[in-house]
Amino acid sequence: MSFFLVFLAIVLIGATVLIGTDLGAGMLRRKRGRAPLARDGFNDGFDEPVASLPPVLLPDDAKPADVDHVRFALGLRGYRMDQVDQVLDDLRDQLAARNAEIESLRQQLSARAEPLAAVEQPAAQLARAEQPAAEDRT
Numbered sequence: 001m002s003f004f005l006v007f008l009a010i011v012l013i014g015a016t017v018l019i020g021t022d023l024g025a026g027m028l029r030r031k032r033g034r035a036p037l038a039r040d041g042f043n044d045g046f047d048e049p050v051a052s053l054p055p056v057l058l059p060d061d062a063k064p065a066d067v068d069h070v071r072f073a074l075g076l077r078g079y080r081m082d083q084v085d086q087v088l089d090d091l092r093d094q095l096a097a098r099n100a101e102i103e104s105l106r107q108q109l110s111a112r113a114e115p116l117a118a119v120e121q122p123a124a125q126l127a128r129a130e131q132p133a134a135e136d137r138t
Helices: 002-020 022-033 064-068 081-137
Strands: none
16 A cells, blocks of 8 residues: 555656646647647637627727727736727728728719810810910900
């Protein structure tokens, strides 16, 4: 019986030393490094945490004052990253939509300006040609 207790004590001391030193941590790191990669990083075996707070949302047509009023919940190390990421994604989408609308309006404006410029150019030439003729009469 005493042999078993001595053997158990040696095993426990060895396990404690192995876990407490960098040797044990290095073995664990190498083992994790061989883990298959998930779609967004390595899979550590834990599920994504479920948000317990309501999402922070911006209106569809956000204005600068709306961004000033956004408040995020505090997490362990600062703001909740999921809330900040959601707001930034919404802002990105709204900015992309506005940029696309501005570009389409610029194209429409340039398309309407080309025929107008073609009509104005001969009219300007005609006005210049009539101007010396009117000066000769006086």
